[in-house]
Amino acid sequence: MRLSEKEFELYKQAATLKSADSYFNLGAMYACRGDDFYHEAVMWYRAAECKGHIGAKKVLNTIKKIKPKKAPWYKKISLGVLAKRALCSTSLGS
Numbered sequence: 059m060r061l062s063e064k065e066f067e068l069y070k071q072a073a074t075l076k077s078a079d080s081y082f083n084l085g086a087m088y089a090c091r092g093d094d095f096y097h098e099a100v101m102w103y104r105a106a107e108c109k110g111h112i113g114a115k116k117v118l119n120t121i122k123k124i125k126p127k128k129a130p131w132y133k134k135i136s137l138g139v140l141a142k143r144a145l146c147s148t149s150l151g152s
Contacts, residue, residue, distance in 0.1 A: 069084050072084070078109035078114070082102070084102045085098075085099045085100070
């Protein structure tokens with residue numbers, strides 16, 4: 059999923075609400091942007107996890123498992139290869 063800059067700015071503004079869902083969604087948006095944004099994605103997933111977001115915890119656990127293998131984790135998650143296992147029934151909005 060590729061967002062325009064305007065759409066991406068809306069996600070960043072939503073994160074000012076300081077909710078677990080907005081942090082998680084921003085992490086997902088950074089993850090979709092590729093390896094150059096890995097650290098930003100992980101930072102937002104961790105912020106969501108600290109607020110109790112189950113999906114963020116699952117994504118971070120998946121990243122920990124596959125990162126040492128040098129796999130492009132963001133592509134696997136965004137393409138759905140690991141999404142079912144990582145997110146289970148949790149959608150991006152919850």
